[in-house]
Amino acid sequence: MKRRSFLKLSAGLLSSSLLSGCSGLFASYRGDLTSTAPLDNTNFSKQVWLGKHFWGNRLQDWQRIGNELLCTREGKDFEARTVSLLSRQLNGSLQSGRIKATVRNLTPNEEGFCGFLLGIGKGELSAKGAALAQRAGGENGGIIAAFDSLGKLSFRQFDDESKALDFTIINRAPFNIQQYKSGDKITLDCHLDPIDTHHFDIRLVASNTNTAQELGFALLHKVPADQLQGGISLLSSSEPFVAGARWGFSDIETGGGKITLNNANTLGPVMGCMYSVNKQVLKLSCQLMPINIKEFSRVELQYKFENQLDWQHAGTAKIEDGFVARFRLSNWNYLKQAQYRIVNPQKPEDTLYFGTIAKDPQNTKEFTIALYSCIIPTSKSLDNTHYTRLISSERDLGRYTKDNILFPHTELVENANYHNPDMYVFCGDQYYETYPTRYGRHTKDAKLDTLYKWYLWYWAFADSIKDKPTLVLVDDHDVLQGNLWGDGAEHSDMPKEEDGGYKWDKDLVRMIYRMQNGHNPDPYDPTPIKYDIPVSYAAFEYGGISFAMVEDRKFKTPPDYKANKLATTGELLGKRQEAFLKDWQTMHPGKPKICITASMWGSPQTDENGKALIDYDAHGYPADGRTRAVKLVSDANALVIAGDQHLGLLAYQGINTFDDGSLFFAGPASAAFWQRWFEPHAPLPNQRNNDKNTGDFTDTFGNKMRVLAAANPKVTHKLFAKQNTTWGKFLADRNLKSEGYGIIKINHAKKYYQLECWEWNTDPSIGKQFAGWPYIKEF
Template sequence: MYNRRQSLKLLGALSGTIVAPAIAEEGQATDTQDSTGLDVNPHQSTWQQDLDRIWLGAKYWANPMENWAVVDGAAELVSAAGYRNVHLLTHQLTNPAGSFRMQAAVSEVQHGDVDSSVGFLIGVRSELNELKSNCFAANNGPRKTKSAGGAISSGPVVAGVRDGELFINESAVKFSGDVALGDVTIEVTGTPQGDNIELTLNAFDSQQDSVGSMTALVKPDVLLGNVAIGCNLFSNFRVRKGMSRYRIRQWNVSGDAFSVDPDAAWGPILWTMYSLSDSRSDEGFVLKLTALTPPLGEDDSDEVRLEVQRDGQWESIADAKLDHDAWTGTFRIANWDASTDVPFRVVYQQSYRDGEPSQHEWTGTIKANPTGRPLKFAGLTCQHDSGFPYAPVAENLMRLDPDLLYFSGDQLYEGNGGYSIIREPAEKAIVNYLRKFYMFGWAFGEPMRHSPTLCLPDDHDVFQGNIWGEGGEPMDMSDGKDQGASSKGGYREPVRMVNAVHRTCVAHHPEPFDPSPAEQGMSVYFGDMVYGDVSFAIVADRQFKSGPGHVDTGGGRADHVTERDFDTSILDKPGLELLGERQEAFLKHWADDWRGAKMKVLLSQTVFAGVATHHGSYNSFLLGDLDSGAWPQTARDRAIDLVRKSKALHISGDQHLTTLSQYGVREQRDSNWSFCTPAISAGYPRWWRPDEEGIPHENRPMHDLPNTGEFVDGFGNLVYIYAVGHPIPAKSKHRYERAHEKGSGFGYVLMDPETETFEIHSYRFLVDVTDGNPENEFPGWPVTLHADDNSGARRLFNGVNTEGWHGRPHFDPYKFDELSAEEQKAKIAQWNDEAEKHWSVENGELVNDGAGPYLTTNEEFENYELQLEYKTVPEADSGIYLKGTPQVQIWDSTQEAKFSIGANLGSGGLWNNSEGNPGKNPLVLADRPFGEWNKVRVVQVGARTSVWLNDQQVVDRAIMENYWRRDEPLRRRGPIQLQTHGGEIRWRNITLQPLDTEAANAFLAQDDDTGFKPLTDGKTLDGWIGAVDNYEVTPEGTIQCRPGHGGNLLTKDEYDDFVVRLYFRLPPRGNNGLAIRCPLDGDTAYVGMCELQVLDNEHPAYAKLDPRQYHGSAYGMAAAARGYLRPVGEWNYQEVRVEGSTIRVELNGNVILDTDLSKITDYASGRPHPGKDRKSGHFGFAGHNDPVEYRDVTIRRLK
């Protein structure tokens, strides 16, 4: 023990508040001092000069921030709780061979009878031992330390004082006398002692007299890391009862054991985020930039200034006031010169008690609008602090230097940074949120200072596990249960807190499309940004979403469907919302607004499909997660329908599972592609493992990766999965290795407005993206898509290779279907081997030498528009097989040797149609000379086929005959084949657009309607007789048989020969009929010429009918071909031609019945139908109690 007064030296000229004991003789340098006697690497706190505020200053990280404040010149713990601490950011213990000293003047302001400790934490470190992660390494509470060979061998080391004693870890020494903790100075020094470090702890009373001292040996590496000062160091962070509060008036640090980085100080400007957008108005490009500061005090300046550097000089261009909730200052600068990079800085004048402010700056670059080149886009999501500070991702962003950063949500999780969340009151909840949000800025502030940034809030950002925003409604808490992370609809947090979250994330975004507040006055942020010739739509896919309280998922969590056979269609109730009316109106407008843009991208929080089968744990199967954008299904489809015409790529996050998929609404792959980026740092894991679950798929991509292809998700939505990046079992304890194992990483897209392509990358976490290692990306990436792919159009040829195609010669598809799966696979392998000898890719063109198997799409198609270009040579002969059927003819129209078979008429005809039938010969000669590219467009719905050659129509809605089975309709689905024989042919720009039901019906309805008269007006049943009371006109203008009613609804007029066209829609198990030449009374199936059945063929109730009783059949007499009805609930288009004794029925473009009833001799009833020879009668509907609907019924007499 020694007398402090005899061994004190001043800590230096910076401050004399605390005096330090000198270990060396007066004037002799120590390892904590240089040769002049001044401290080495000194730090001295300046709280005495700081104004009152929550934030402790740029050199400190407070755990947690909301429990500390500068009060009357000291850092004060304002909330008594366990294991609270403050880290020093500028100093780290890195040199175990050096010495160090720390001193603190502390005052107890609230005594804790459970824990009254205050002292230093030394060697606080994560497994990374880097500054930022070290700040959170000890936040769970005290650890039991270990010793070896008489020295402490594990850390962190805690050293300080508590009621009546000094302590170093579990060891303690009593004070030399009765000393209150109201005003104490504690000091710890570390000096090398052989293979160890000797820690000496001293305590001094308010008179600077020593009240105790103790020493301990510590292994040198134990002390490496951060140093901190804290209170209640022997209590868990959750403990609040019996805790003490202290004021720390001064904290001084010195020694050559420290490394010092002045740039590690952070604040008062923490970071900035900005956007740059073409307003397409007289404001030109608009810059919006937000500066974020920590919570400041009432006497602090609340103004920030924006300056730009021009011609080497800094010029002030705007001032902004700080919002006192979000602590953001936002600048808006119209008519920004976006043609060049512009250095900027944000300036803040920090005030002090002595009245002399200091200037602080944050610098960055406003990038030039990236036009004339691909835009570099980085997509990021989900920052679980188990991977903080995410340095591999941040460093890769710096390497790539993106033009736009997109954080799609979950910039934090409730547990990030440790300690609890505060839900209310709003003021405290906001500060609690800000502390966690600041970790995001700390991790990614460097990339954001030089790149525009879009940042969406999501559920965890507002302290909810899920958000079902219900348009901003408050969550119903009347049951007393805290449902912040569950399946209740609405927002759990006060709207003031939610709005503060919105401001921190989106204040710098371009203005919303419709800024009117949502419920409770909640702010909105949906709108667009036009930048780099790309238009980005920003939507909130949770803020307006309906909650699962509207439906019943069968037990357990209301938002999880766990039963494998649960019918999720019942969850799709009318009126449920995904995006809500306001955002749908925005998307409708945005899809049509191409001002300033050549490409489009949709940005939201999550993917619009259920692309995870297992959640949380490896074997935890989930049929459906209502939190995904897959539900509600109708609202999901409506959103996709609105976006489809924009040809936008949808980029989202949230799922912790990276996927590349394509949406289907009415058909597989008829809509936009979706890229769900990996989590920056995944917490809750998910998997997509349908193969293990036996979930069927079709059309697996050429890469043949498992769990890919066309699927129906758990909600019945169509989705094509091209690639998925799964986690692997996480075994490493190293945070970065573990994040890598858990499937973390980020997305990167090169958007090229000139070629209209998206080059999509999904990078793993722990990689260097510049080293060229193909393992840097998840399996299946990178992928290049064309904007047209996002309209549902297929680029059947990618310009690079034959992915999506296989070899197949002129081979009967019916015989192919009869082969086993193994036999089919062997056949295709054989054909592929042969095709490789004759097909190649040159300069983005498919080239065939005139021989070998035909190139055939792996995928089959039903209704579509096909476009391609071909170029051939003299005497070549080729063609395009449609649905695996020959063929749209391509040949040499100048080859005289083939004039006798029609070559002189040109290409484009349906060569294999019967002689004299429509389509056989082209309507015009439209071939271009050899050496020029010919452009072909084909529209095929059912068998109805139109062909254009070089923009001239050569086939007009002709029925393509079934070459393989002449007495049957064309196959419903089939591949496209590029025929080869007779000379080189080249193909390029091969795209196919599937047609949905509406488009298909519109094509079929283009027939000449001359002479047709409407039988329905959409309002009344005028002109109809019979069981009129059993039918109704619906609000949609359709005629419907009333449920539970039947009877015949007949036209007043009678018809002999006629053609009738109509649309009909079947409900499940629906049964009705078309009455043909029917009298007023009797069973239309027998007393009329016939009843043409209208029936849901696929319903199990009808599995064993006579073939002559299915849809389109002349009931009981002539069977129609089956398999051409559209799915239940969709509109079918049908034409019936009655002429003499013949009846021809065309359903959805396919002739399913063509018969002469006069030749019928075999009847299902066993006896002739008495009315089949009728020459005239009424037309109408034969009801059988089911609500079958009809619309747009027209009729034309043939005589």
């Protein structure tokens, strides 16, 4: 910066009373300006994916054209649209840093502001977690270095939990650039400079992009150093509660020792891969970001086995709706391990993604399955402007703390992976409709909104599932419904979920099944149901085990509230799946059998008074369909594993008595909001280990079962009901819930299953499981 320019800017700054004295001003100036380097100046054709260095909140709110990131979201209630700089983080060092970008108001007649959001998470959140910051400010939210539509430079709060949408200007008088015309391209240059061992100055300089003339700057003096740690995002916003300006960003550059560069945090164009192996059949799906498929329409799969030098070409696959490509190889050598990679057929020398196809261990080792279900990325929605405790026992959850930002579930994933799973099973509800953001299922952007939520699940687990077989079930929230009585898709045209069927756009529903189930083993009978919605119930053999996967909501009968609760009739699995399970009984003779389903086939739940709770969503309904299903898996001598009800449970489901059916293990929710309890009001017969929450139980539909263990929430249902002021059974505070994952070990040598139930933050090398686990069952 030339001395003349600096003096001119200094005069403007002093006249604005941004500093208490000249010492702070000169401390903030550095003659040896930190150099910068571009993040990504690639020229893209118009597309939603912003490039591997960027994560847009939300997908449907941003596009990239050339090297410019354009906010596309209009309308009120969409303040603070953000783009995270994934590969850049503010570290805790006392070094200078610099962030630079060209901005322009895409809507010159509208009011709003743009800028850099600095210090998201205050170093508490991972780069992925900090990437979610959007709309409302709150604890650890950071500081906005802002430029507005009137040409004013300022600094705004994004860390005030009580004024989440105020974006209060911190400096007393913003610097007003007289020469600015709305719509002009402006280069914003943000300098972070340490002034002592505990503080930084932040200086935001504005220049005319075309002439490079410096127009003005604002300075925030003596910012505590701990506030400048964490994520960095670009921000485009209207003023609070009104529709307003949208902004574009280009020529984004960073530099300086204060900013950590970590390209390991980049994302795309491939999000990840999942696969399954069933003897000679390998199926693999490749999930891509929302690229321009007119220019990049196919991907190629290559592989090489151990000791091979050259990559083998497995073929190419079309990138389908949902940005997923599916491969099926029918002559796979399942007894060998292989490396695989995904490439663009037009640029086969560049590896886009890679992983390992594990060899089928057959019965040569103890086989371990990790069991997950029900996973939200945040404890509360980021669109909510106020967080209130749902019951008095809950803690206040800071918006951008680990208590609220659960994604990317680092402890959960690392603790589960400690067990070195041979297979991952996700039983459903990989995401929920309103987390981390509002409903989008009814909008024109429903597909992108669903992808946004799906990507967060994928991003959290991608490094685990790319190297091991993975099975995924689609459940009710996956198809954007609170409850699903699928009824073979009949009555889907009727308005209520209780009418049965699928309530949202059927092309969207097909996309969801394609993304989540495209890699699963071939279905037993691929005939789709109504609206061409695919099925995925299947049998396969892996690890010396005979598996069956069933869909326990796709054919389920809608509730009949008028029928006698003890005499309900209808379908749980439906005739097709019942015939399948009958056939499965004789498949893979001599091998242990495991059936994978979404939910336990019974309703072991109690109300606040300890009485059996009625719940038509649970699979105690319909009773006769449930009992037929239990008998079929019992006749197969199968263990059944499930999830869904958010309550870790171990129970024999009875047919005629309390324990003459199969053993069911429902893993706990990994991270959920709705709570359920099993707390009988009076001692039950045949308790296990003198645990009052075990024993012989009859649910509201007359189904008998013997409960062996229950991982109840840490607050009793009675106390919860006494304090609860909402209509639901919601809890946000993880300290009051019992969440985690299941582990199933199949010991071939000693012929037993070992069932384990772990809390998400328990160190499995030294910690204890939920009470009642582990449990060993011979086969």
